[in-house]
Amino acid sequence: MPMRTATAKTTTFDNFIDGAWVPSASGDTFENRNPANTDDLVGDFQKSTAEDAAQAIDAARFAYERWRLVPAPRRAELLFRAAQLIADRKESLARDMTREMGKVLDETRGDVQEAIDMTFFMAGEGRRQYGQTVPSELRDKFAMSIRQPVGVSAIITPWNFPMAIPSWKIVPALVCGNTVVFKPATQTPLSALNFVRILEEAGIPRGVVNLVTGGGGEVGSALLVSDTVRVVSFTGSTDVGRTVAERAGPSFKKVHLEMGGKNVVMIMDDADLDLAVEGCLWGGFGTTGQRCTAASRVVVHESVYKTFLEEFVARARALRVGDGLDPKTEMGPSVSEGQLQTVIKYVDIGLKEGAKLACGGHALTTGPYARGFFHEPTIFADVAPSMRIAQEEIFGPVVSVIPCRSFEEAVAIGNGVQYGLSASIYTRDMNRAFSAMRDMDTGIFYVNAPTIGAEVHLPFGGTKATGNGHREAGTAALDVFSEWKSVYVDFSGRLQRAQIDTADL
Ligand code: UN1
Numbered sequence: 209m210p211m212r213t214a215t216a217k218t219t220t221f222d223n224f225i226d227g228a229w230v231p232s233a234s235g236d237t238f239e240n241r242n243p244a245n246t247d248d249l250v251g252d253f254q255k256s257t258a259e260d261a262a263q264a265i266d267a268a269r270f271a272y273e274r275w276r277l278v279p280a281p282r283r284a285e286l287l288f289r290a291a292q293l294i295a296d297r298k299e300s301l302a303r304d305m306t307r308e309m310g311k312v313l314d315e316t317r318g319d320v321q322e323a324i325d326m327t328f329f330m331a332g333e334g335r336r337q338y339g340q341t342v343p344s345e346l347r348d349k350f351a352m353s354i355r356q357p358v359g360v361s362a363i364i365t366p367w368n369f370p371m372a373i374p375s376w377k378i379v380p381a382l383v384c385g386n387t388v389v390f391k392p393a394t395q396t397p398l399s400a401l402n403f404v405r406i407l408e409e410a411g412i413p414r415g416v417v418n419l420v421t422g423g424g425g426e427v428g429s430a431l432l433v434s435d436t437v438r439v440v441s442f443t444g445s446t447d448v449g450r451t452v453a454e455r456a457g458p459s460f461k462k463v464h465l466e467m468g469g470k471n472v473v474m475i476m477d478d479a480d481l482d483l484a485v486e487g488c489l490w491g492g493f494g495t496t497g498q499r500c501t502a503a504s505r506v507v508v509h510e511s512v513y514k515t516f517l518e519e520f521v522a523r524a525r526a527l528r529v530g531d532g533l534d535p536k537t538e539m540g541p542s543v544s545e546g547q548l549q550t551v552i553k554y555v556d557i558g559l560k561e562g563a564k565l566a567c568g569g570h571a572l573t574t575g576p577y578a579r580g581f582f583h584e585p586t587i588f589a590d591v592a593p594s595m596r597i598a599q600e601e602i603f604g605p606v607v608s609v610i611p612c613r614s615f616e617e618a619v620a621i622g623n624g625v626q627y628g629l630s631a632s633i634y635t636r637d638m639n640r641a642f643s644a645m646r647d648m649d650t651g652i653f654y655v656n657a658p659t660i661g662a663e664v665h666l667p668f669g670g671t672k673a674t675g676n677g678h679r680e681a682g683t684a685a686l687d688v689f690s691e692w693k694s695v696y697v698d699f700s701g702r703l704q705r706a707q708i709d710t711a712d713l
Pocket residue numbers: 322368369498499500501502659660661662663
């Protein structure tokens with residue numbers, strides 16, 4: 209059992225190592241509180257140490273020797289079962305998630321659905337994982353490439369998609385035959401634990417998936433420097449991602465990084481403005497702006513700028529902010545005090561930079577908001593592309609609206625940031641849509657839709673400071689969690705020298 213009742217009021221949750229639910233060697237725990245109401249203690253979780261991480265790595269190393277030899281379609285059967293269990297429990301998983309990280313129920317249901325989709329999709333890869341067979345240049349010789357698992361995989365995940373993102377990493381790792389040590393964000397350990405509990409119930413053998421909760425400094429570092437860990441898949445900020453790459457580099461791990469974004473919606477003079485407003489509300493304030501894919505910049509053609517801004521501001525003002533568990537709520541709290549302080553800091557920066565505060569701009573601290581980390585939906589208008597609020601990832605409900613004079617200028621502004629995750633254009637002109645599709649330096653692009661809404665069966669990731677050349681989701685995820693092996697079988701019975709001998713005609 210993953211939980212123990214410590215007192216009448218609190219529940220303590222354990223790590224999962226080598227098939228057993230165990231406390232940390234530290235004897236310490238940390239609290240997980242509801243960001244909409246900090247009086248609500250979700251539970252106490254293990255504040256793990258490098259020693260706990262080492263035990264989990266050992267368990268994963270041992271389990272790998274068996275798991276890698278289980279035929280992939282058999283591995284996949286367990287994953288299909290897990291997908292169905294997640295689907296059966298969707299509602300309670302979503303409620304746990306809203307309670308621990310704040311986003312509204314509709315969105316946590318979507319998060320769980322994304323985990324269901326990914327798990328079904330990747331389980332299907334158990335019967336594919338296609339390689340290549342190609343003709344050899346020599347007679348009586350067979351040539352092919354096959355995927356091989358890599359080994360122990362460290363999975364380090366953020367709090368904004370507490371079940372979807374772990375599934376994007378853990379399920380492809382497993383279907384390829386790797387074993388896993390999973391360190392979730394400290395803000396969302398319950399959703400991580402719920403996911404692992406389902407994998408356990410689905411029959412994943414002992415040691416194949418291990419969960420170690422705790423901080424990046426202790427647990428994360430131990431995973432990064434271990435020689436046994438062969439893959440690291442990390443989603444989080446660009447700053448932390450850089451540290452991950454540096455620390456994992458000396459042991460030549462495969463490192464997959466999914467980092468920051470400063471995504472842009474470009475609204476042209478021929479756009480359907482009502483549609484664009486809907487898209488910007490959803491893209492900018494969905495998940496309280498706490499998505500890597502959030503539409504935090506909106507570049508608008510000057511001829512429709514005023515009309516768009518008025519409508520966008522009116523609709524943002526009307527958004528109902530509150531507890532995500534209340535079905536009437538449209539935007540929940542920030543995940544933590546620290547995140548709320550970041551939002552407040554950036555509002556101040558925007559004001560000092562001379563951007564025009566069009567709505568919002570304040571933390572909500574009274575009445576129903578008194579015990580949570582709430583902030584008004586905030587729009588800055590007349591923002592210059594070079595301002596910090598238009599350059600830096602805020603990860604909160606703050607959108608910068610930037611005027612432009614032409615399509616070309618919109619593309620230049622859109623590309624003028626260090627990140628390259630997602631971009632979108634609203635236009636009825638097919639030529640512009642295709643030009644932007646080609647010219648935006650991002651990993652994801654949308655036409656007449658906001659910057660959020662990726663589906664699991666296409667690659668997810670970005671260019672420049674967003675990523676390091678890998679992708680998750682889609683079959684691209686298999687490339688992170690497998691190594692190619694090229695295999696040559698010579699059945700000629702004699703030495704044949706490639707590049708030197710020539711096959712007779
Ligand atoms: C993230 O923001 O980290 O496209 C992931 C989307 C979601 C996934 C977002 N399907 O916004």
